[in-house]
Amino acid sequence: MNNDWALSKLDEFLALSEMVWRTQSGSSFPEVAGGVTAVTQSAQVVEKILDRVTPAWRKSLVNDDYEPWQPTRLAVMRAQSEIRNSAEVAQMLGEDAPAMRADAMHRWAWDAARSLWQSGHFGEAVRAATVKLNAEMQNKVGRRDVSETALFQQAFSADAPSQGSARLRPVGDDGGKTALSVRRGIVSLAEGLFAAVRNPASHDVSEGILSEQIALEQLALVSLLARWVEGCTVVRE
Template structure:
């Protein structure tokens, strides 16, 4: 529901209603009371629909022959709807289940330490790039492999097949004969490679990305997961 539209419409309606009631109050006899102009009657139709949208039946006050009573009822209904529209967002937030928050400084240190000063300067793209580069360097150092592209290195490092000469592997703990272990290796292989292809490369080669702060934080979290996997795994070399 467009609460801003509802608030604007109801406020404009209330101004007109109050003005009309002020005119009515200037006359003692009901026979002398001015009738509502057509444009006010049109505004009332809009207001009634909005009132019923916020509370079914709120806008269904009865038309009366008494002009003052009618517009008093219209005023009360509009105020009731305006109160609901004005507090709708706060009320929804109050009722929304409390969600967990992601603490950036609790991300893996390979990610947050290089990213922190850039993030503080609101250079979120550079922060993600710095984190990705650091994770790649740590992977290179752990495997003693340099001069190879990040995504290719990830694909080879987590590959569940046996290591070959010059191409060591990263291995999670656990029973390697189980589907779970094999799935974890394959998952790490493709997620890590995909992160460098889809996140790091974009941050490095686009002059300016359109990431929101939330999106950039999620990308940092992705590299944090990869960093934890790299640190957790043991290195297996060809024998």
């Protein structure tokens, strides 16, 4: 993200949305400095910045009938502080370790999770990503009669393909010991994903208690499997 551009857009919104007193025909009344149209247009961009910098910002909004833009203004101020101080805070409070970006994950994972993630529904976001992975896997091999773990087991089987049951082979798969090991590993990860991640999320076990960090790690598993699946060659009878 271009921090300088983002900060300039946030500053612009704060200037436009500041409440000022206008006088007309002897009467004074409050209104936003930039006018409702300009503030609304600015907010369209600002909200996308907030979604990126502080994804759960909407959950902290409190309606203010007198100053309707005030809740967003407060969210903008928090985002400004995050942008300006995130590097220093990370350095002072913990290791200067690489950060994992959700929007850099495979598109099957992040595109499916994005809207739920940005509203703070992390468990549901991960579940949506697993549903997308399963659907794309079915599309890849042209099947609808099997899904999830069984689909991975059959698609990565060492058996030759048969009518209506195509196989997937990862990049560089030569049928040797290493190739067989890779296939087994992919299937094992898929089994873990659907059993330990997707199933609990589908039954609302994790919703409300799943932290953003844990959800991010689970989403990374979906992304990794998605990259393997997309890169595979389809082998048909």
